[in-house]
Amino acid sequence: MDLLEFARGPALQVAAYILVAGTIWRIVGILLLREKPDYSEPRARGGLGAALKVIYSRSFTATPFKPATLYPKMLAYVMHIGLFAVVLLFVPHIMFFEGFLGFSWPGLPNNAIYVLGVASVASAVALLVRRLTSPVLRLISNFDDYFSWFVSTLPLVTGLIIPLRIGFRYEDLLAIHILSVVLLMIWLPFGKLGHTFLVFITRGTTGMVFERRGART
Amino acid sequence: MKKRPTVGEVLQAKGVSRRGFLKYCATTASILALPPSMIPRIAAAIESARRPSVIWLSFQECTGCTESLTRSASPTVEGLIFDAISLDYHHTLQAASGDQAEAARHAAMEENHGSYLVLVDGSIPLGNPGYSTIAGISNLDMLKETVEGAAAVVAIGSCAAFGGIPGADPNPTGAVAVDELVTDKPVINVPGCPPIPMVMTAVLTQFLTFGQLPELDKHGRPLAFYGQTIHDRCYRRPFYEQGKFAETFDDEGAKAGWCLYKLGCKGPITYNACATAKWNSGTSFPIEGGHPCLGCSEPAFWDKGGFYNPLSTGKFDSGTKLAGAAAAGVAMGVVAAAAGRRRQDKFTREG
Numbered sequence: 001m002d003l004l005e006f007a008r009g010p011a012l013q014v015a016a017y018i019l020v021a022g023t024i025w026r027i028v029g030i031l032l033l034r035e036k037p038d039y040s041e042p043r044a045r046g047g048l049g050a051a052l053k054v055i056y057s058r059s060f061t062a063t064p065f066k067p068a069t070l071y072p073k074m075l076a077y078v079m080h081i082g083l084f085a086v087v088l089l090f091v092p093h094i095m096f097f098e099g100f101l102g103f104s105w106p107g108l109p110n111n112a113i114y115v116l117g118v119a120s121v122a123s124a125v126a127l128l129v130r131r132l133t134s135p136v137l138r139l140i141s142n143f144d145d146y147f148s149w150f151v152s153t154l155p156l157v158t159g160l161i162i163p164l165r166i167g168f169r170y171e172d173l174l175a176i177h178i179l180s181v182v183l184l185m186i187w188l189p190f191g192k193l194g195h196t197f198l199v200f201i202t203r204g205t206t207g208m209v210f211e212r213r214g215a216r217t
Numbered sequence: 218m219k220k221r222p223t224v225g226e227v228l229q230a231k232g233v234s235r236r237g238f239l240k241y242c243a244t245t246a247s248i249l250a251l252p253p254s255m256i257p258r259i260a261a262a263i264e265s266a267r268r269p270s271v272i273w274l275s276f277q278e279c280t281g282c283t284e285s286l287t288r289s290a291s292p293t294v295e296g297l298i299f300d301a302i303s304l305d306y307h308h309t310l311q312a313a314s315g316d317q318a319e320a321a322r323h324a325a326m327e328e329n330h331g332s333y334l335v336l337v338d339g340s341i342p343l344g345n346p347g348y349s350t351i352a353g354i355s356n357l358d359m360l361k362e363t364v365e366g367a368a369a370v371v372a373i374g375s376c377a378a379f380g381g382i383p384g385a386d387p388n389p390t391g392a393v394a395v396d397e398l399v400t401d402k403p404v405i406n407v408p409g410c411p412p413i414p415m416v417m418t419a420v421l422t423q424f425l426t427f428g429q430l431p432e433l434d435k436h437g438r439p440l441a442f443y444g445q446t447i448h449d450r451c452y453r454r455p456f457y458e459q460g461k462f463a464e465t466f467d468d469e470g471a472k473a474g475w476c477l478y479k480l481g482c483k484g485p486i487t488y489n490a491c492a493t494a495k496w497n498s499g500t501s502f503p504i505e506g507g508h509p510c511l512g513c514s515e516p517a518f519w520d521k522g523g524f525y526n527p528l529s530t531g532k533f534d535s536g537t538k539l540a541g542a543a544a545a546g547v548a549m550g551v552v553a554a555a556a557g558r559r560r561q562d563k564f565t566r567e568g
Contacts, residue, residue, distance in 0.1 A: 002516070004486065005517075005521065008522075008531055009531075012531045013531075013538075016531075016539060016542070017538065017542035020539055020542045020543050020546060021542040021543065021546035021549065022546065023546065024543055024546025024547055024549075024550060025547075025549040025553065026550070027550065028546065028547055028549075028550025028551060028553075028554065029550040029553035029554045029557065030554075031550075031554075032550065032554030032555075032557075032558075033554055033557045033558065033561065034557075034558050034561050034562075036561075037565065091460050091462065091478075091479075092478070092527065092528070092529035093529065095478075095479060095527040095529045095530060096527075096529045096530060096531060098530075099527070099530035099531055100531070100536075107460055108460060109458070109459050109460040110457065110458045110459070111458060111459075170448070170485050170486060171485075171486040174485075174486070174528075
């Protein structure tokens with residue numbers, strides 16, 4: 001079995017098991033927690049509407065914080081949009097998903113994907129530079145922050161290298177790319193990358209709690 | 218021993234013109250990535266070389282490699298170069314049979330000890346010597362006996378080079394490649410199912426010309442022919458970059474000649490010269506015929522998933538194990554939540 005066969009076969013398979021089990025573990029573990037008791041009279045019901053409102057409103061920076069956070073927020077948007085496009089709109093990736101989902105969707109031309117991928121990597125690098133150069137960010141950053149950055153940027157970099165054939169043969173670069181995705185899949189449920197599937201759950205929960213306490217959201 | 222004629226003399230006797238001969242030399246120099254200044258040297262070497270003795274052994278194979286070489290649409294200089302070698306033993310092509318055939322093999326081995334070439338097509342079964350025999354001799358014994366006095370061994374076709382279809386899972390005969398058994402002689406792999414005729418003859422020409430083996434890749438293949446992927450040299454590559462793919466074999470994309478990646482083309486991981494050397498006297502290659510590359514010159518090409526599955530498709534088991542992983546996730550989540558609730562209750566009591 002060569003490296004590519006290992007990556008496409010057993011490695012991807014084990015990573016899929018860990019990703020599925022880990023993700024469901026995290027979601028079920030959080031959803032089954034008991035709600036905190038109200039120590040004061042709830043100001044409002046704090047239902048689904050409150051959750052949806054905060055899910056939407058927290059997608060944008062509140063006006064008072066704009067001067068301080070506009071730059072990283074823009075970078076984060078570019079990074080995430082690029083990442084989504086590369087993962088979901090690159091035709092070979094769509095074929096990968098179609099392999100087990102059974103359906104496909106239209107993709108973008110490869111050159112558009114390369115541009116988005118480069119933009120995404122550039123944004124990720126800029127965000128890392130900001131984290132490393134800001135004393136406050138450095139103080140509150142831990143291994144999880146840096147490793148999560150590494151495992152989410154690595155597949156982008158290894159994927160962009162494939163068409164350039166830098167130093168390796170195509171099949172080896174493809175294997176390295178898939179193995180970098182395997183690493184991402186294994187780490188994703190356990191670290192801060194868990195926000196991939198928790199972001200709207202946590203944001204919605206925050207909205208419901210805030211509304212019950214009468215906070216403006 | 219009677220002095221063998223030179224290759225040049227044989228070609229002349231066959232009526233090959235000087236122009237045709239030099240064209241072949243120029244093409245060979247080009248395909249071997251040699252400078253034009255080497256063309257006269259190739260011509261001189263081929264003309265003056267004594268007919269080398271070649272013993273062709275056919276083991277677990279389908280004769281497709283021989284067919285590839287001998288069934289060309291019209292006689293070519295490549296084919297005549299093959300005629301110009303002294304093919305002293307070849308099941309399919311030789312007139313002799315039985316004891317006489319084996320006697321011819323032994324005679325060639327004795328007369329040319331240390332200088333003859335052994336060409337092998339087909340894999341060698343190790344599971345049981347009786348799976349494949351020739352004149353009652355097992356393939357393994359015949360290979361060992363024949364390569365003992367050989368200058369070099371050329372494994373022709375993917376069966377000889379990598380085990381091929383006989384070696385595909387579950388490999389019922391225990392088929393192995395030549396280079397797994399021959400470790401004390403130079404082995405050149407010329408894989409393909411079948412290999413391109415020009416590639417076979419160019420490898421022999423290089424050996425005749427320079428008396429040395431070509432530069433090989435990690436799979437023992439001549440880099441001159443197996444140095445680039447089909448994908449890199451494919452005329453449909455621009456469609457891949459534009460994201461234009463044929464979805465089925467008869468849709469508008471297929472008719473427009475778009476990329477066959479979605480139909481399972483293995484061009485990106487297949488190293489061969491099909492896209493440049495082409496087949497049937499340079500007429501076309503499979504992708505030009507509208508069929509994806511099967512990757513036949515790569516090791517274990519038969520076991521790399523379905524021919525029509527796109528390369529980017531993962532190789533997953535059934536969904537049962539994934540469902541098991543999901544169930545395990547639910548169980549772990551329930552346990553984690555129970556532990557969390559106990560902690561919550563404790564804090565509430567203490568609070």
